[in-house]
Amino acid sequence: MTTELTYDASKVLPANDKTVTAIGLSGAAITAGQVVWLDASVTPNQVKPAKSDSATGQGQAGSIVGVALNSVNGSLQAVTYAVSGDILLPPSGANPLTGGTVYAVSDVNAGNLAIASSLSSGSFVSEVGQAVNGTIFRLNLNPVAAKK
Amino acid sequence: MADLNIASTNGVTEVTSTGGSLIATTTAKGIAGGTILPGQVVYADPSVGNRIKLAVASDPFQASHVVGIALGSASPNQPIVYATAGDIGLSTSGAGSILTSGVVYALSASAGGGSIAPITDNPASVAVLGIGNGGTVAGNASYLRLSIEPAPVVQ
Numbered sequence: 430m431t432t433e434l435t436y437d438a439s440k441v442l443p444a445n446d447k448t449v450t451a452i453g454l455s456g457a458a459i460t461a462g463q464v465v466w467l468d469a470s471v472t473p474n475q476v477k478p479a480k481s482d483s484a485t486g487q488g489q490a491g492s493i494v495g496v497a498l499n500s501v502n503g504s505l506q507a508v509t510y511a512v513s514g515d516i517l518l519p520p521s522g523a524n525p526l527t528g529g530t531v532y533a534v535s536d537v538n539a540g541n542l543a544i545a546s547s548l549s550s551g552s553f554v555s556e557v558g559q560a561v562n563g564t565i566f567r568l569n570l571n572p573v574a575a576k577k
Numbered sequence: 578m579a580d581l582n583i584a585s586t587n588g589v590t591e592v593t594s595t596g597g598s599l600i601a602t603t604t605a606k607g608i609a610g611g612t613i614l615p616g617q618v619v620y621a622d623p624s625v626g627n628r629i630k631l632a633v634a635s636d637p638f639q640a641s642h643v644v645g646i647a648l649g650s651a652s653p654n655q656p657i658v659y660a661t662a663g664d665i666g667l668s669t670s671g672a673g674s675i676l677t678s679g680v681v682y683a684l685s686a687s688a689g690g691g692s693i694a695p696i697t698d699n700p701a702s703v704a705v706l707g708i709g710n711g712g713t714v715a716g717n718a719s720y721l722r723l724s725i726e727p728a729p730v731v732q
Contacts, residue, residue: 487713529703531681531696545681546696550715554679554708561729571724573708576715577679 434542435522438462444515455501455508463540464557466492478540483551490534490555491574518566526560580685580692582674583616590666603662609651617647617691618684631690640728643704664720678711678718704728
């Protein structure tokens with residue numbers, strides 16, 4: 430069963446000045462800490478929360494671009510997302526970061542991270558990164574969207 | 578699950594075509610600091626001029642200096658080419674030892690070094706190598722999509 434990450438969205442931040450970021454236009458509401466994909470089928474291109482389920486995931490998981498660093502409540506708003514380096518995903522809830530664990534795009538709720546090995550059969554696996562410890566997450570985007 | 582069992586002959590192939598869904602292999606070159614075989618995970622040892630050696634996950638220093646997967650064989654002090662990104666072809670066999678689509682692979686802790694294994698959760702250190710790439714087909718895969726991330730220092 431998919432195990433999704435829980436974290437404090439109000440405290441999501443770049444971990445240091447080595448975090449590489451980009452800015453895009455939102456295509457939906459986005460919460461800080463969500464993994465986003467770039468929808469190039471619309472003009473202008475828009476970033477949206479990504480999902481890796483068997484129904485919609487191949488395109489989304491195959492187009493992930495980063496993890497949102499701020500929240501927006503709708504479309505056509507500026508969202509900054511981390512592309513590489515370390516970010517802070519402080520603990521909250523039942524499933525906080527665990528050092529050494531690899532996380533991928535969830536196949537349950539769009540935008541959520543999930544433990545990569547817990548994704549369901551039929552999902553399209555794309556790695557987002559690895560937890561350094563209970564707070565720091567190291568991005569390592571691999572948008573292969575390989576079917577499990 | 579066990580380490581990948583990579584064929585001893587033609588077990589590793591570089592992807593050169595840019596057609597379809599595959600990404601061409603990105604490679605780098607170094608000088609071998611020991612005997613290396615195709616498909617083995619290697620690290621750069623800064624204490625000996627960044628000689629390329631077999632890495633093992635049980636050694637945190639080695640795991641944190643992983644640089645790629647060997648594409649050829651080399652004896653000590655011979656040149657070695659290794660893959661750093663893109664797709665590589667892996668021919669694997671054996672129950673529980675076959676490259677599988679959607680599985681994340683990392684440096685193994687098996688003695689001897691150089692082996693590739695599925696990730697385990699909550700390990701002491703994980704050097705991620707990539708994901709089994711079967712495209713839209715689940716099950717056995719022929720390619721590993723590399724996304725090498727040396728092990729962070731787990732705190």
